[in-house]
Amino acid sequence: TPAAAPGAEVATPPPYDIMKYGFPSLENVRYREGHVLSYDNRNKTANWVCEKFTAQHLNAKAADRKKTQFFEDQEIYELWRAKLSDYKRSGYDRGHLAAAGNHKYYQKAMDATFSLSNMSPQVGKGFNQGYWKELEDYVRDLTKTSTNVYVCTGPLYLPNEVRNGKKYVRFEVIGEGNVAVPTHFFKTMLCEKNDGSVAIEAYILPNEVIDSKIPLKQFRVPLHKVEAAAGGLLYPGLLDKYKYVVA
């Protein structure tokens, strides 16, 4: 596909295309410009966020990050809505699940990624601004060898403490609203190739400073490991015979 002219908007992938391979779950599903998410009322962040893009989307430079701003999601009932004040002075970044940089093709699509429903509290330096950002770059690079890339991203709450032989899940909650700080994040990519084949990659990263010298493959996991932890099947519409092909 030829790159769009600089400044030209490229069409937003319609929801039925973003979700071509099926829904990980059906709870609180929201269609947004350029992404689709399931919201977790209890933890006040998404369960998962799905995106789909191509090289053409990434090459279009129609959107300007300076025009965006973080906002509270008015479509979520107030009891469960994450607030700007919850994140304030928490020490955590408002970390994008669907990355803003994937949505330069259309201002409204980039704007939509700044909803707090698309955010989780992330460690800033060394994670959101470091290793996690590099993972986002890596995902975008997959468009160089793929016709379409289907990305799913979400928080995890994994056992992270052992004491006296017992296992615990322990995570911080921030603000008056007790927004959960996930212990880990997952990102999975389904890449459609020119020859009609598909390849899947899955990663689980801890929400902490990660040394940039550690190779990304060290965080690669089988897809079912994400599925077990996230509580949903990823790409459930994909025929099993294609599902576990390793890229």
Added chain:
Amino acid sequence: TPAAAPGAEVATPPPYDIMKYGFPSLENVRYREGHVLSYDNRNKTANWVCEKFTAQHLNAKAADRKKTQFFEDQEIYELWRAKLSDYKRSGYDRGHLAAAGNHKYYQKAMDATFSLSNMSPQVGKGFNQGYWKELEDYVRDLTKTSTNVYVCTGPLYLPNEVRNGKKYVRFEVIGEGNVAVPTHFFKTMLCEKNDGSVAIEAYILPNEVIDSKIPLKQFRVPLHKVEAAAGGLLYPGLLDKYKYVVA
């Protein structure tokens, strides 16, 4: 209503009657004999379990607890199914959410409450076998002054640790499958009265030994406090003007 003859079965409330006042959420909803539940794949226990019963149901003694046995829920995908082995030697009881004692009217309804999807790991002595059991008795007693009682029960994962001014949610997970041990449980009751009015009561109890001398009213909370913590609206089909009537 006259009590049923000893040993006679009373009809199971149909799901549309159990759920007359609406669904707290729509994720992984399962219809069972005598109760309806939403399953939490991530924590491997229910999100909520709803029941409805009358004095007639409770007076019928058709079911025998000795005929029941705990069982793994084959309707849950294996990745997320709680196992008998997860609970074994965990130190926790397999605690009923829909209480077995509410379902003596029909053997199959009592049997169904022994599914691990209707269980959460509960502290045994002083909670499952103590204060929580007394709450279950109290709920049954409400049928003496109510024509129908609609009960909703579920686990909670509340902030339970403060350190250096930061709040944390910390809970144990048991077994190979990491079944979550909830920090608290809620129980809410909507009682339909003879005069056509309704009254709602809501309770949140910590999953720990509770001194039986503490009055139950100390654990009573406004309904919206359960709704905020559970991530769902309770009795959402009820008109607002009736919703917050205090019994």
